[in-house]
Amino acid sequence: PAKIIRQTLRGITxxxxxxxxxxxxxxxxxxxxxxxxxxxxxxxYELNASNNITTIAQALPMWLRNKWRKNTFSTRDRKGAExxxxxxxxxxxxxxxxxxxxxxxxxxxxxGPRTDYHRPKPxxxxxxx
Numbered sequence: 001p002a003k004i005i006r007q008t009l010r011g012i013t014x015x016x017x018x019x020x021x022x023x024x025x026x027x028x029x030x031x032x033x034x035x036x037x038x039x040x041x042x043x044x045y046e047l048n049a050s051n052n053i054t055t056i057a058q059a060l061p062m063w064l065r066n067k068w069r070k071n072t073f074s075t076r077d078r079k080g081a082e083x084x085x086x087x088x089x090x091x092x093x094x095x096x097x098x099x100x101x102x103x104x105x106x107x108x109x110x111x112g113p114r115t116d117y118h119r120p121k122p123x124x125x126x127x128x129x
Contacts, residue, residue, distance in 0.1 A: 001041050008034045009046060012056060019061035021099045028092035031056065035089045048084035056088055064095060 012034045017027050038046050046052060057068050071091050075083040083091075 001043075005038065005041055005043050005046055008037045009052060013052060013059075015059070017059045017061065019063075021096070024061075024064065024092070025096040025100050027059075028089070028096035031085070031089045031092050035085050038085065047086065048082075050082050052085065053083065053088055067091075067095065 012027075012031050017023060035047070057065055060068060068088075068091060071087070072083055075081070075087055
């Protein structure tokens with residue numbers, strides 16, 4: 001089990017992360033799978049090791065790292081403890097869903113208004129009749 005634990009952690013703590021929705025969604029899925037493996041192997045230390053969480057956070061794009069920082073403070077207030085891998089996984093999945101939402105993500109909203117949501121504007125009659 002120790003070798004599987006090391007490989008699982010290496011898979012989520014090594015390398016950088018590209019700042020795009022697909023890459024972040026893929027990474028969130030990878031962290032979630034690692035969480036499942038570590039739970040199955042009953043590895044509580046690795047689930048809550050702050051050095052693992054810090055390494056993952058350092059790989060995040062700056063805007064996402066800032067959101068994680070806010071989440072960390074909230075978790076400390078709520079639980080009185082540092083967030084673990086479970087909180088990191090939930091956070092990443094939530095943020096990945098937000099940035100890949102087919103209707104409200106930045107990419108979707110940046111493409112301009114969807115014409116099927118808008119009725120044509122009535123023409124204004126400018127005559128004095």
